[in-house]
Amino acid sequence: MQTNNNVIRSIQKFIQIPSPSGQEEKTANYLKNLMIKLNYDDVYIDEWGNVIGIINGKSSETILLEGHMDAVNVDNQTDWKYAPYGAQIKQGRIYGRGSSDMKSALIIMVYAAADFNNNSIIDKNIVVAGTVQEELFEGVAQANIIDEIKPDLVVIGEASDLNLCIGQRGRAELKITTYGKNAHSSSPEKGINSIKKMIKLLNTVQDIKVPEDSDLGKGILEVVDIKSKPYPAHSVIPNLCLATIDRRLLHDEDKEFVLKPLKNIIKKLKNNDTDFKAKVEIADTKSKTYTGKSFQAEKFFPGWKFNEENSLIKSIYNNLKSEKPETKLDYYSFCTNGSYSAGKQNILTVGYGPSQEELAHIVDEYIEIEQIEKAYQGYINIIETFLNNNV
Numbered sequence: 001m002q003t004n005n006n007v008i009r010s011i012q013k014f015i016q017i018p019s020p021s022g023q024e025e026k027t028a029n030y031l032k033n034l035m036i037k038l039n040y041d042d043v044y045i046d047e048w049g050n051v052i053g054i055i056n057g058k059s060s061e062t063i064l065l066e067g068h069m070d071a072v073n074v075d076n077q078t079d080w081k082y083a084p085y086g087a088q089i090k091q092g093r094i095y096g097r098g099s100s101d102m103k104s105a106l107i108i109m110v111y112a113a114a115d116f117n118n119n120s121i122i123d124k125n126i127v128v129a130g131t132v133q134e135e136l137f138e139g140v141a142q143a144n145i146i147d148e149i150k151p152d153l154v155v156i157g158e159a160s161d162l163n164l165c166i167g168q169r170g171r172a173e174l175k176i177t178t179y180g181k182n183a184h185s186s187s188p189e190k191g192i193n194s195i196k197k198m199i200k201l202l203n204t205v206q207d208i209k210v211p212e213d214s215d216l217g218k219g220i221l222e223v224v225d226i227k228s229k230p231y232p233a234h235s236v237i238p239n240l241c242l243a244t245i246d247r248r249l250l251h252d253e254d255k256e257f258v259l260k261p262l263k264n265i266i267k268k269l270k271n272n273d274t275d276f277k278a279k280v281e282i283a284d285t286k287s288k289t290y291t292g293k294s295f296q297a298e299k300f301f302p303g304w305k306f307n308e309e310n311s312l313i314k315s316i317y318n319n320l321k322s323e324k325p326e327t328k329l330d331y332y333s334f335c336t337n338g339s340y341s342a343g344k345q346n347i348l349t350v351g352y353g354p355s356q357e358e359l360a361h362i363v364d365e366y367i368e369i370e371q372i373e374k375a376y377q378g379y380i381n382i383i384e385t386f387l388n389n390n391v
């Protein structure tokens with residue numbers, strides 16, 4: 001019970017520190033100090049600003065439990081009934097930005113792992129990590145931890161309603177550009193209107209059949225924004241038009257597969273219209289972490305899916321079920337840091353966390369304290385299964 005009170009208090013403090021992506025420094029320091037207080041063998045912040053806490057074991061085998069420290073911004077504090085950084089407890093819930101996504105899970109992981117740090121040395125290593133910038137670049141900062149720690153099992157703490165997730169859809173951001181030629185709009189025939197070319201293109205793009213998977217669902221393709229240049233156009237035929245497509249990816253889709261149907265459409269339109277000029281590419285962005293580390297990231301975050309017959313997954317699932325029979329095998333419908341560990345590196349990854357994904361990013365975000373207590377037991381259960389697994 002004492003531990004529970006400490007967990008709740010730490011979660012409240014963690015929520016009370018705002019941490020939009022790129023500004024996670026104070027939460028990182030909080031997490032680091034908490035790990036030091038709980039006697040982790042080694043605690044450090046890497047060059048990206050991720051926090052890594054290690055409990056040493058006898059062998060080189062390692063379980064990594066991880067969660068992101070950043071939380072989405074609060075657009076309008078006055079929309080909230082409960083202060084977004086107040087971490088108020090009401091009717092068995094803790095309210096606040098990041099309570100469900102996913103500051104609580106991260107703190108629970110830190111405490112659950114620390115429970116194994118007692119008198120005798122454990123058989124395998126336990127690492128807990130708080131990552132930066134997940135809300136913008138899933139898996140990009142996590143990569144630095146994975147490459148260094150080389151875990152055998154990764155546990156993502158994103159909300160799964162205490163079910164065991166063994167896959168997720170990924171996502172890609174595609175940038176389409178159509179080109180035209182400026183002219184005075186009183187004589188449009190002297191120019192080429194890039195907006196009209198874009199309309200032509202998007203009308204055809206809508207017909208692309210995206211693949212579907214029985215577990216992960218549909219690979220979505222949705223136009224999410226559009227802009228033209230010059231903007232505003234004062235009596236000018238625009239020479240440039242840009243659109244963004246949000247594409248949700250299944251586990252077996254790579255960049256080439258995703259771009260191909262769009263490239264084919266462009267080719268076809270070009271053949272029928274000599275003025276038609278367009279290109280499609282994966283969007284990429286430059287950003288900086290709070291430690292000053294600059295990085296460039298392609299917005300392509302792969303999906304992944306593991307077989308439920310995998311022996312470690314089976315053991316984890318059975319052990320979770322023996323404690324909580326209603327536990328299900330499930331798949332995240334959103335993108336997580338697992339895009340790197342599982343999607344790019346094929347390291348066995350599972351998702352397990354308190355709360356429901358519908359409670360993420362919303363006004364008056366909250367987490368039920370009952371879920372916190374159950375997740376704590378769940379993480380202990382998963383770590384125990386890994387430590388006892390001899391495959």
Ligand SMILES: [Zn+2]
Nearest residue numbers: 068101102158
């Ligand atoms: Zn999240």
